[in-house]
Amino acid sequence: MKLVFATHNKNKFKEIESLLPKHITLLSLDDIGCTEDIEENATTIEGNALIKAQYVKENYNYDCFADDTGLEIEELGGEPGVYSARYAGEDKSSDANINKVLEKLESKSNRKAQFKTVIALTLNKEEQLFTGICSGEITKNRKGTEGFGYDPIFQPEGYSITFAEMTLSEKSTISHRARAFNQLTEYLAK
Numbered sequence: 001m002k003l004v005f006a007t008h009n010k011n012k013f014k015e016i017e018s019l020l021p022k023h024i025t026l027l028s029l030d031d032i033g034c035t036e037d038i039e040e041n042a043t044t045i046e047g048n049a050l051i052k053a054q055y056v057k058e059n060y061n062y063d064c065f066a067d068d069t070g071l072e073i074e075e076l077g078g079e080p081g082v083y084s085a086r087y088a089g090e091d092k093s094s095d096a097n098i099n100k101v102l103e104k105l106e107s108k109s110n111r112k113a114q115f116k117t118v119i120a121l122t123l124n125k126e127e128q129l130f131t132g133i134c135s136g137e138i139t140k141n142r143k144g145t146e147g148f149g150y151d152p153i154f155q156p157e158g159y160s161i162t163f164a165e166m167t168l169s170e171k172s173t174i175s176h177r178a179r180a181f182n183q184l185t186e187y188l189a190k
Helices: 010-017 045-060 081-086 094-105 168-174 176-188
Strands: 002-005 025-028 064-073 112-123 126-138 154-156
Touching: 002 010, 010 025, 045 064, 045 081, 045 112, 045 126, 064 081, 064 094, 064 176, 094 126, 112 176, 126 176, 168 176
Parallel strands: 002 025, 002 064
Antiparallel strands: 064 112, 112 126, 126 154
């Protein structure tokens, strides 16, 4: 079976390819000649994942899965959520995004947050959604140098270190993305 993962990110592609059952041949957007930037203009994380998966199915006629991820902070009413990558502006600066979150939470005691990944799968004319959530809290300062995005300020529940202080293998056992992809791989293995 051929299945497209709607990404241009080669590192993310390799990581996911290693998790899938061997009977699946995984293709990237580059592999199918999709060079366009698929516009993610939904108001939800689920909506953005679906947009990408549906776009590939409709325009390239491949079964596909796509993911979208957001950081949801309780005190901020779920912000940055679907706007996580562009929270502080269109340039997608992780430093600026982190600064904005820390400024907004500066005098707040409720620092509860969760990372949420949604994977949309279009397969055999059906659509499925898989959701992975990792709960935790936002730290007062940056800690660690690993990972990307909000990792230096997100401390998962039950841990005394941030995602950015964990190794990739440690993070991938508990992360929101790993939880969603585990559901996807279990579904595809059926």
